[in-house]
Amino acid sequence: MSLSLAPPPTIIDGRRIVVPDVERVDATLRFDVASREAVGEAAIHFVAGEMAGHLALDLRQPVEWVRLDGNNLSPDAFAPFDLGAGPGTEMRVLDVSLEAGSSHNLDVGYRLETPRAEGAEPIGWTDGGLRFDLWMSDLQPGRYLEMWIPAPLIHDRFALNVQIELAGHDRPHTLVANTAGVDSAASGGRWSLCYPAHFTALSPMLVIAPTDQVELRRSSVGLPGRERSLGLVCARHLEVDADLAACEADLKAWLTYLSVRYGPWAHGDTFWAFVWGPGRGMEYDGATTAAVPALEHEVFHSWFGRGVKPARAADGWIDEAWTTWATASQRSEEPRFSAVDLPLDRPPVELYPQHAWARHTPIAAYTDGVRLFAGLAYLFGGSDRLRTAMAEWYQLNSGRSATTDGLAAHLEAWSGIDISPWWARYVHGRG
């Protein structure tokens, strides 16, 4: 994995902070339903940075023990550290300096509680059962995999193996995850999950709930550009008022339309949708957990956001602005596909946070970002032209990580129009 998209080595308090290249994370999450206690254990296999230094990873749980290459360290030697990018952006930094390019194993044991991150949800203990969801978000720092399992920043791709163990109950549970690699023990309550090695910390979806509280439908849809049909798993919590057959029909229509308009499906052999109550929506690689009104927006993200992924958190504005512009999102003030002249005398807007360790998508992506795409549609001579330009960008970058600079270069090359004044003012906030 290229470290060129990672934050550069940063010296703070005389320590050089570097990001590792994570190769594999093996984690076990144990939930005891009777005592309502949970613990986690993870082994992180990584190569140290391109310069010697103290490595930065993240985990938003209370660490109880740490071992580096088999040697015990104090939990304080892997404590949260302020990198100067604002509230909530701290990373755990190892107290030991590691040689450039050296390979290591870091083992971490921790209690599993409500993650220490804004907006994080608690573990859902129910009577004799567990309701669990990774419940990720782009909007606050520390809301990806690092809420539950140690993880690097989102430029890094790594193999992720997760064992789930549910004890202290006698109720069957259903697990929905966006990987074909799920083995469940015949005795129940144990699952072994292998997520694809091209996933990043924002990719994995995982939902667990008592089976008698879940409706689940399986079907398939033939997609243009795919030889085999795509499996479709659609589930809901029983208290959620949703017609799953209707959701399934809509999902098939959107999946087909997006394949035709923007390019082939970029993920595995199944799309997973877990339908939640109002106000909820999150995208994963070929999957979503969402309320019914958000489903179209979240399916779109399997092309833009999780098909083409943001290279860094700062690039996350692209997929929220573009998805909101292109879908019937209730978050936007404008109708979809709007093309509106955007003069260069409006107040500057920063959609791309400048700090190297910034880790959130500004909420302005859903409003000012949509206005920017409406302005580009106007400049390009219509929304259909902008959509074709973005379809080509998707096809060139599908399965890859894309940057804000890279998108600007593509749009300029495609259109022959100098968009840099709009980019400077309405992406980078330069007046």
Ligand SMILES: [Zn+2]
């Ligand atoms: Zn979105």
